[in-house]
Amino acid sequence: MKCFRYLISGKVQGVFFRQSAKIKADSLGLKGSAENLESGQVEIIICGAENSLKEFDQWVLTGPPLAKVSTIEKHEVEEKNFEDFSILRKK
Secondary structure, eight states, rough: OOOEEEEEEEHHHHHSHHHHHHHHHHHHHHHHEEETTTEEEEEEEEEEEEHHHHHHHHHHHTTTTTTTEEEEEEEEOOOOSSSSEEOOOOO
């Protein structure tokens, strides 16, 4: 199992990016989280099997229909023990 952190920029907030990421991750059996950042970016931490991660990688290039992804930073991170894929909200 591998884990990656994505930092996605562009028109990615207010377009159901986090919810769409959850739907895609759930369909691929991936675990992790998605969070809107104050910078206007979306941060996704995702863990799972390599073949599923490759498919998620392709999806994140465009995201949901209303999104306009301009840049993506992707880095491998230490394995994390997520129970599922969750949407994080600011408190």
